[in-house]
Each structure stands twice: as C-alpha cells, then as structure tokens.
Amino acid sequence: MKKPDNKTVTAAKIVAGVAATFIVAANVSGCGVYGPPKDDSSDSSRETQETTQVVDDFDPDDNMNGDVYGPPSG
Amino acid sequence: MNSVSSDTIELKEKHLNQLSDYTEQLYLKPDLRHLFLELTLACNERCFHCGSNCSVPGDNELSTDEFKAIIDQVKEDFDISRIQLCVTGGEPLLRKDFFEIMSYANSKGFKWGMTSNATLITKDVAHKLSEAGMGTISVSIDGLQDTHDKLRGMKNAYDLAMKGVQNLIDENAFKAIQITTVVNHENVRELDQLLEIMKGIDIDSWRVINIEPIGRALLRPEMLCTKEDLKYMFEFIRKARKDGLPVEYGCSHYLGLDYEVEVRDWYWLCNAGVYTASIMSNGDIGACLDIERSPKTIQGNIRRDRLKDVWDNRFEIFRRNWGCDSDKCRTCDHIKYCRGDAAHSWDYENDEPLICMKGVLFE
Numbered sequence: 001m002k003k004p005d006n007k008t009v010t011a012a013k014i015v016a017g018v019a020a021t022f023i024v025a026a027n028v029s030g031c032g033v034y035g036p037p038k039d040d041s042s043d044s045s046r047e048t049q050e051t052t053q054v055v056d057d058f059d060p061d062d063n064m065n066g067d068v069y070g071p072p073s074g
Numbered sequence: 075m076n077s078v079s080s081d082t083i084e085l086k087e088k089h090l091n092q093l094s095d096y097t098e099q100l101y102l103k104p105d106l107r108h109l110f111l112e113l114t115l116a117c118n119e120r121c122f123h124c125g126s127n128c129s130v131p132g133d134n135e136l137s138t139d140e141f142k143a144i145i146d147q148v149k150e151d152f153d154i155s156r157i158q159l160c161v162t163g164g165e166p167l168l169r170k171d172f173f174e175i176m177s178y179a180n181s182k183g184f185k186w187g188m189t190s191n192a193t194l195i196t197k198d199v200a201h202k203l204s205e206a207g208m209g210t211i212s213v214s215i216d217g218l219q220d221t222h223d224k225l226r227g228m229k230n231a232y233d234l235a236m237k238g239v240q241n242l243i244d245e246n247a248f249k250a251i252q253i254t255t256v257v258n259h260e261n262v263r264e265l266d267q268l269l270e271i272m273k274g275i276d277i278d279s280w281r282v283i284n285i286e287p288i289g290r291a292l293l294r295p296e297m298l299c300t301k302e303d304l305k306y307m308f309e310f311i312r313k314a315r316k317d318g319l320p321v322e323y324g325c326s327h328y329l330g331l332d333y334e335v336e337v338r339d340w341y342w343l344c345n346a347g348v349y350t351a352s353i354m355s356n357g358d359i360g361a362c363l364d365i366e367r368s369p370k371t372i373q374g375n376i377r378r379d380r381l382k383d384v385w386d387n388r389f390e391i392f393r394r395n396w397g398c399d400s401d402k403c404r405t406c407d408h409i410k411y412c413r414g415d416a417a418h419s420w421d422y423e424n425d426e427p428l429i430c431m432k433g434v435l436f437e
Contacts, residue, residue: 074210
C-alpha cells in the first residue's frame with residue numbers, strides 16, 4: 001500500500017485517543033483516498049508519538065466521506 | 075478496546091453537534107456531489123452478499139443514447155465540477171458500450187470513477203480506462219484466494235482480480251486505486267493475512283467494511299457479522315491506521331464517540347439524498363444504490379423526470395432525521411448524531427435500523 005500522502009487530512013483533524021494515527025497523518029497528511037498520493041514521505045514520518053494533540057478546526061462542509069461502496073473521490 | 079481521553083470525547087461531541095446543525099441545513103439545501111450510474115445489473119460473478127442481486131441484465135436497461143442524454147442533462151443543470159460520476163453495476167465493464175458512454179462523459183468534462191471486480195481488466199482495458207478519463211477505481215477483494223473465489227461464486231476470480239489491479243497500477247494513470255473488502259463471519263479472521271498481501275500491492279487505500287443485511291446477504295444470515303466480528307474488524311482497522319497504513323472503514327454507520335474519526339477520516343453522515351443520487355439501470359432515480367428499491371425509496375425515473383427536478387423537489391424521505399420514526403432511536407442519547415443511521419440499512423416497513431452499533435461499539 002502507498003504511504004498516506006501529504007495532502008491534509010480531513011476537516012476533522014482531530015487527534016483522538018490513538019494519537020499515533022493522526023500524528024502520522026499530520027506528517028504524511030492522510031491517505032490517498034481524496035487525491036493522488038505524493039511520493040515524498042520519509043521513514044521518520046511513520047514514527048509514532050505518545051503525545052495527544054487535539055486540533056479544533058473542524059469544517060462540517062469539508063467532512064467529505066467516500067460513498068458507501070463507490071469509488072474513492074478523485 | 076482502547077478508549078479516548080475525555081478532552082477528545084468533548085471535542086468530538088462539539089464537532090458532532092456542529093455537524094448536526096450543518097446537516098439540518100443540508101436537508102434544506104442539499105449538494106449533489108456523487109451521482110451513481112448503475113450501467114447494468116449483469117455480472118460475471120455471483121457474490122453471495124450482493125446488495126443489488128446482480129446476475130443478468132435488468133429489465134429495460136437504459137440504452138447508449140439514453141445514458142448520453144443523461145450526461146448532457148446533468149451537465150446542463152448542475153455544476154459538474156462539484157460532481158463525481160460513480161459508475162457501477164453489476165460489473166460495468168460487461169456493457170459493450172461502456173467505453174462509448176464513459177468517453178462521452180469524459181469529453182463533456184465529467185470526473186468519474188468506478189467500482190469493478192477487475193476480472194476483465196486486462197492491460198488493454200486498463201489503458202482504455204485511462205484514455206476514457208477514469209480517475210479512481212475501487213476493486214473488490216473479499217478474502218484470501220479460496221475464500222474470495224467461493225464468496226464471489228467464480229473460479230479464478232481472485233487471480234484475475236489481482237492481475238486486474240496490477241494492470242491498473244502498471245498503467246500509472248489513475249488518481250486512486252483502492253481495494254474494498256466486505257467482511258463477514260467467515261473471512262473476518264483472514265484480515266491479518268490480507269493486510270500482509272495489501273502491503274505488497276501499490277494501492278492507495280484499503281477500505282474494509284462489514285457486510286450489510288441487504289440483498290442476497292439476507293439469504294445467508296449465518297454469514298452476517300457477530301458483535302465480536304465487528305469489534306475485531308474495527309480494532310483491526312484502528313491498529314492498522316495507528317501503524318500509518320491507509321486502511322479505512324467506509325461511511326456505513328455511526329460508530330459512537332470512541333470510534334468516530336478513529337477508523338476513518340470523517341464523522342458519520344449518511345450521503346443518501348443530500349450528497350448522493352443514483353440512476354439505476356432501468357432509469358429509476360434514487361439515493362444510494364444499496365437502499366432497498368421500493369415505491370417509498372425510488373424518487374422518479376429519468377425517462378420521464380429531469381434529474382434536477384427530482385433532486386430539488388423530492389428525496390424528502392432522506393432529508394430528515396428518520397431516527398425520529400423509531401421508538402428505539404427516539405430515546406437514544408446519540409440520535410442527534412446518528413439520525414437513524416444509514417439509509418441503506420433502515421427497515422422502511424418497521425421504521426427501525428437493521429444495524430446499530432450501539433451495544434457493539436458504544437452504550
């Protein structure tokens with residue numbers, strides 16, 4: 001699987017509980033579902049961290065989910 | 075099961091409240107973002123869980139010219155820069171006019187993606203998909219080789235599908251190539267092995283979703299996920315994402331405060347009728363294609379109705395909190411966030427959800 005690209009994750013941007021997931025995502029900006037992945041992630045970006053970060057810039061209009069069984073958004 | 079901090083829970087509640095307010099506005103002013111085109115009900119596989127009961131072409135399927143007319147109509151009436159066409163079936167590639175229709179859509183400026191079993195995606199087909207402007211694709215892989223072939227009712231289906239995926243990757247032309255796995259009681263314990271396989275394929279993401287009690291799956295109730303299967307699946311996804319892998323749950327259900335935005339990058343919102351519409355192979359207009367097809371849920375037919383008219387003036391059944399119709403949902407603390415959960419797993423006869431993650435992921 002490709003590493004998540006540097007495109008910003010969703011509007012949620014919340015690091016919730018499992019801190020490592022979103023710290024990694026913040027570094028490598030989420031998975032490639034919403035666009036073509038870039039090939040510039042480094043190994044250091046995959047390191048997990050213990051600190052929980054909570055980011056509060058949620059935009060409900062940007063809460064775009066891929067549809068149930070459809071193709072990923074492009 | 076891991077739990078999240080109280081600060082995070084509080085923030086999620088804040089976001090879900092924001093989303094709830096936003097959704098009330100969305101009901102009044104929906105925004106078409108996904109238009110599904112069900113090209114055919116014909117399929118060369120016989121998946122036991124098929125939500126649309128696909129096998130042979132449906133009655134009175136739309137013709138080539140009718141699909142082109144739909145494309146023209148949508149371009150005339152909507153801002154197509156905001157819309158992705160989602161091509162599906164059955165197996166869409168079984169239509170002999172597939173490339174004629176989709177090249178036409180591409181020539182009119184539409185973004186499009188498709189779902190496919192990929193068994194027909196040779197190198198030549200992958201190239202044609204690129205030339206026809208396909209942007210994204212999701213391919214179904216429902217288990218290890220023997221399991222996949224058995225569940226999908228076709229010998230060599232797994233090998234053909236994996237070759238199809240590799241042909242797509244080799245074409246090096248698409249924005250996103252995704253594999254989707256529908257988890258059931260039989261294949262759930264294959265997730266770890268599947269993960270190792272997925273790691274070795276250059277796909278953009280792996281979508282892992284649970285089987286839904288719809289379509290042909292109802293004939294095999296023993297295959298539906300137990301609570302333990304679901305917990306296993308969600309923890310599997312959470313751990314994979316913690317490890318930095320692009321594994322995600324789909325948009326299927328409200329997951330409660332512990333799991334929202336943990337196994338996918340967004341908060342629960344059912345797209346049906348607010349972001350998503352569908353044109354079925356016989357011209358019926360609906361919301362999500364996995365919603366049972368009945369006079370209640372079908373909103374019109376493209377052969378007599380203009381899509382924009384239907385989009386603007388119908389879909390009222392979906393543009394509301396249908397949880398309020400249910401005795402069970404009405405008294406639940408989460409109704410404001412869940413809104414009756416998914417339209418495709420709502421029991422329209424008895425007004426209650428067929429699947430609810432309460433009692434599985436939250437109390």
